[in-house]
Amino acid sequence: MPVTRPVFRCDCGGFIDVELTGLFDPQQLPQRGMSIWRYREAYSLPPQCEPVSLGEGRTPLLKLNINGSAVQLKLDSLQPSASFKDRGASVLVSLVKGLAIQSLVEDSSGNAGAAMSAYAAAAGLNCRIYVPDYTPVGKLIQMRLYGSEVVRVAGTRQEAAEASVAASHNSYYASHLWNPYFILGLQSCAFELWEQLAQRPPHTVVVPLGSGGNLEGIHLGFTRLKQAGLIDHTPRLIGAQAAACAPVHRAFEAGSTDVAPMRAEPTVAEGIAVAQPPRAAAVLAALRNSGGRTIVVDDKEILAAARLLFEHGVFAEATSAAAVAAWLRLDRTDREEAVVVITGHGLKGADKLGRLFPDPYNNV
Ligand SMILES: *Cc1c(COP(=O)(O)O)cnc(C)c1O
Numbered sequence: 323m324p325v326t327r328p329v330f331r332c333d334c335g336g337f338i339d340v341e342l343t344g345l346f347d348p349q350q351l352p353q354r355g356m357s358i359w360r361y362r363e364a365y366s367l368p369p370q371c372e373p374v375s376l377g378e379g380r381t382p383l384l385k386l387n388i389n390g391s392a393v394q395l396k397l398d399s400l401q402p403s404a405s406f407k408d409r410g411a412s413v414l415v416s417l418v419k420g421l422a423i424q425s426l427v428e429d430s431s432g433n434a435g436a437a438m439s440a441y442a443a444a445a446g447l448n449c450r451i452y453v454p455d456y457t458p459v460g461k462l463i464q465m466r467l468y469g470s471e472v473v474r475v476a477g478t479r480q481e482a483a484e485a486s487v488a489a490s491h492n493s494y495y496a497s498h499l500w501n502p503y504f505i506l507g508l509q510s511c512a513f514e515l516w517e518q519l520a521q522r523p524p525h526t527v528v529v530p531l532g533s534g535g536n537l538e539g540i541h542l543g544f545t546r547l548k549q550a551g552l553i554d555h556t557p558r559l560i561g562a563q564a565a566a567c568a569p570v571h572r573a574f575e576a577g578s579t580d581v582a583p584m585r586a587e588p589t590v591a592e593g594i595a596v597a598q599p600p601r602a603a604a605v606l607a608a609l610r611n612s613g614g615r616t617i618v619v620d621d622k623e624i625l626a627a628a629r630l631l632f633e634h635g636v637f638a639e640a641t642s643a644a645a646v647a648a649w650l651r652l653d654r655t656d657r658e659e660a661v662v663v664i665t666g667h668g669l670k671g672a673d674k675l676g677r678l679f680p681d682p683y684n685n686v
Pocket of ligand 1 (some may be wrong): 405407433434522529530532533534536537593596639641642665666667
């Protein structure tokens, strides 16, 4: 169905499926700019939508050697608001602006709210973000200084989501969890990897997995490259979940097609502690279609992986380090063939990292 009305889900309660109108023309890429908008046809936006861009995308693919294995890190921590969510926010806010909507609401535990706030500022739109209690202060400040109204909701992530749905009858619920255009923007990571690897797909891609939107978007991007005959196989996708909250892992291992809701226990990787991922069925299908799997990692492993990143000069969030912890669990040959996506920058939560890695000399 073409999107002409400001709806975030189907009247039946399910997801809106966007009719995909075609991929970009690879012949044209050499003449295009360096943001995610070089692939703009792949997002199937209505024709009146113009890009709202802050120069997102084209993040480096860094070759490192960690613990004796070669690896390539896709540094999505180096996006305009410092997480991969800018890929989705840029496309979703372009839709909202193109539909002449003035105000949007979103619920987020951090990076999605920061990304939506940045793009709402760029587009001149009003933005209100409902955040759960435990949202890290750096991300709250980021949202506020981009000009969003930040509303704290006592309780869980789920309660923050319900508050924003309730508020959305007088503004658009631009949900990174529900809105298909957010996922369509996340395809751009796959397109970039394909270009950066001389138009070949990587063997394996490892991501931290919360709601699974990133994994779903990357899988969709590679699937469409394959359908267009530009690659002959899609990469195996591996989703890292935190032991404290692993509903997708549990469903994957049980062979289920959807998740059973569970309680999230506290974890250092709060960005992937999603107890009820709404798109779980699609995420499980993407994992299985890609020949991939989930890997569950505990806080100790996540912090050890974070320390390895710091020692190599890469400053990432603990949530992002979960993917490196999962990568360390792979067999040696698989490890050598993998791309690990570094989803968010460590500076956003430097105070938290300082507490997790206390200074033995008490200087800083
Ligand atoms: C949102 C987020 C994730 C989880 O991504 P999903 O699309 O929810 O699976 C991982 N890392 C960081 C830094 C995030 O902000």
